[in-house]
Amino acid sequence: MYKAPVICPVCNKKMHIEVLRCLNCHSKLEGNFELNEFATLSNENIEFLRLYLLNRGNLSKVSELLKLSYPTVLNKFNKLLSDLGYDVNDISKNTEKTVIEKKKIIDDLEKGLIDPKEAINKLKTLKGEKL
Incomplete structure (x- = not known):
């Protein structure tokens, strides 16, 4: 299964989902569904978020695991927050x-x-x- 594109390749605006389908019974639900802010994250941000959560929000531990300086990890965290729409x-x-x-x-x-x-x-x- 492919990851749903979240940015339109034509106009670069945020896309939405119109059809949801159950893989088990093949039921289909049509409408205009908004993607949540997590669906729009890059793969890099998703992996960083997973690591952050697995380490219970300890940026020092994340820094140690990634073998990056704490300021670099803090910058990655601030970028994640910004990409989620929060004003850092x-x-x-x-x-x-x-x-x-x-x-x-x-x-x-x-x-x-x-x-x-x-x-x-x-x-x-x-x-x-x-x-």
Whole structure:
């Protein structure tokens, strides 16, 4: 069986599926079916995603297995996210903002501006946990 083409060779736009057929009973369903974002990934991205998932999201382990530097693997991961339609810059900004906020909470705790219980509550709020 062949992998379905996801990009039109004529206009380079995303294609859709119109017919689904059961290999067992040969039933056929016709309509206009959208491909999910994973169906549009390149083989290279799919293999990277499989390796990433098998290693439970540990990019250091993926780096070790691929014998590539961590920054190279991180770039591959960011390309995967971008190809899936996620804005890598927004993700990086949110992560950076969270790190800065955590540092401020810890600094406030060290200076005695907040007590340990308040620091824990603020960290849980950052993490998205309900108090």
